[in-house]
Amino acid sequence: MTKYIFQLGRNTHISIAELNAVLPKNTNFIHLQNDFLLLETENINNIQEFLNRVGGTIKIIEIAQEHQNAPIPKVISQLAYDKFKDREDKVRFAVTVHNLNGTDEKQMKNSLMETKKLLKKSNISCRFINNNFKTAPIALLLGENIINKGAEFNAININRNWYFGETVAIQDINEYSKRDFERPERDPKLGMLPPKLAQILINLAEVKTGQTIYDPFCGIGTILMEGLLMGLNVIGSDLSADNIKKTESNLKWLKEQAPQLQNSIRLFQKDATQTQKKDLQEKISAIISETFLGPPISKYPTYSQIEQNQALVGGLIYNFLKNIYPLIPQQTKLVLTLLTYRTENGFHKLNKIHQTLNTLGYNKIPMISKEAIQNLKLNLKDSESLIYERPDQVVCREIIVLEKK
Ligand SMILES: C[S@@+](CC[C@H](N)C(=O)[O-])C[C@H]1O[C@@H](n2cnc3c(N)ncnc32)[C@H](O)[C@@H]1O
Numbered sequence: 001m002t003k004y005i006f007q008l009g010r011n012t013h014i015s016i017a018e019l020n021a022v023l024p025k026n027t028n029f030i031h032l033q034n035d036f037l038l039l040e041t042e043n044i045n046n047i048q049e050f051l052n053r054v055g056g057t058i059k060i061i062e063i064a065q066e067h068q069n070a071p072i073p074k075v076i077s078q079l080a081y082d083k084f085k086d087r088e089d090k091v092r093f094a095v096t097v098h099n100l101n102g103t104d105e106k107q108m109k110n111s112l113m114e115t116k117k118l119l120k121k122s123n124i125s126c127r128f129i130n131n132n133f134k135t136a137p138i139a140l141l142l143g144e145n146i147i148n149k150g151a152e153f154n155a156i157n158i159n160r161n162w163y164f165g166e167t168v169a170i171q172d173i174n175e176y177s178k179r180d181f182e183r184p185e186r187d188p189k190l191g192m193l194p195p196k197l198a199q200i201l202i203n204l205a206e207v208k209t210g211q212t213i214y215d216p217f218c219g220i221g222t223i224l225m226e227g228l229l230m231g232l233n234v235i236g237s238d239l240s241a242d243n244i245k246k247t248e249s250n251l252k253w254l255k256e257q258a259p260q261l262q263n264s265i266r267l268f269q270k271d272a273t274q275t276q277k278k279d280l281q282e283k284i285s286a287i288i289s290e291t292f293l294g295p296p297i298s299k300y301p302t303y304s305q306i307e308q309n310q311a312l313v314g315g316l317i318y319n320f321l322k323n324i325y326p327l328i329p330q331q332t333k334l335v336l337t338l339l340t341y342r343t344e345n346g347f348h349k350l351n352k353i354h355q356t357l358n359t360l361g362y363n364k365i366p367m368i369s370k371e372a373i374q375n376l377k378l379n380l381k382d383s384e385s386l387i388y389e390r391p392d393q394v395v396c397r398e399i400i401v402l403e404k405k
Contacts, residue, residue: 001028002044003063005156005163006037008056009196013378014386014399015056017367018200022054029372033158036098037376038063048147051169053230054203055196058138060169061154067162072097072107073114075164076153080115081122083151083166090125092150094136096167099157107155109133115153141170184253185220185246193219193290197337197388197397198226204367204401205286205335207232210263212282215289216272216320221247223288224265225254233263235282237270244269273319280327287324287334292316293395294339300394306341306348313339314350321353321360325404332404334362337397340387347387349398354385362402 008015012035019037020029027041035058044050044060051060064079076095084091093115097107112128119126129144130136136144136152146152152167179195186192201223207213209231215223218236220243227234228251238244244267255261270279294309301309317338324334341348357364368383389396 003040005061006057007059008035018056018203031159032376047169055199058171061165062168063163063165065164072155073111076111077115077118094152097155183250193222198223201335205333207285211285214284217289217291221250235266237268241269290337334402340396340398365401
């Protein structure tokens, strides 16, 4: 077993749910401090490849040492010396120090200086990349190719213990933005599902390479794109023929970018409340979808707007769930995002849908184990509903995982 610190994305509960789904079941979730999650799990091979498939984690640090009290600059400079002692080229390095309150600039500066001094004294040519002794942002770490050309050393204080280790994987933000912004078709009116969230939804379904997923509200195909990249066969449908064309062209573009992708794609135009047996001949392992979010809205909606849109969207989801029920095998998982409005008084979810799920024949599946919720002291009543939001968004998404009874 190996200890790691995962630095999580903004929606930490959702990131934890994703890790709960993709990491082995014997993973021990130890502590959460701000956005740093300490866990112990089986050693992760090809950890950068692993991270490339996980949307909710920004950085992974492998823990080499832990101390209650330690001279941070001394430990870090020693780690750097051990790492670089046989190097003949000029090495680059970065240092990050986080105490319980955030970045510890004084310790960072001292660690950078002491490391540089020790390496120089040992005739190891080096430079550090932290500008003004501040934490190196992800873009800089990637630009400097820090993992392959050097190293980032970290000291993170979690639950009053200092954890020291190297960064072993970094979220490839350039790849995500290429998939998001360089594809031929984009449509801000559709709500712009970020590729990272599409990965999270797919991971929550716990599907295996080679299986088939279906998105009945496929829009311009974000989930299908990520599914293909994760080695899945994909089926997509949408009410709008225009969106099906856009999905087609996005998937074609993706295959041009990554010709090794061989899995199958099938698209058809259909109202998701009218799908029939003949539309779904393949064995579908999971339905994964960002469902209809209602008409675009930018400022806080009025209560009558909320009621009107929720009735429209709720009715659609109800009819979709009822219609698809006989077409899928028992225990098929459905990972869905549902319309949720942020108002001045909190979130407004599609509550009526929640009340009908049981009668429709679906169970809600918790997304985080009870043990992890307890260990990490998460402020959650249950994990059957998690909200994905950005502070500037009025239209947010509630994530649910259903299983056909
Ligand atoms: C929020 S978008 C999905 C966006 C998609 N995840 C993406 O990234 O492109 C919802 C989609 O639902 C489709 N839609 C609305 N009503 C529908 C219905 N009754 N059946 C099927 N699709 C429908 C819309 O055309 C739209 O493409």
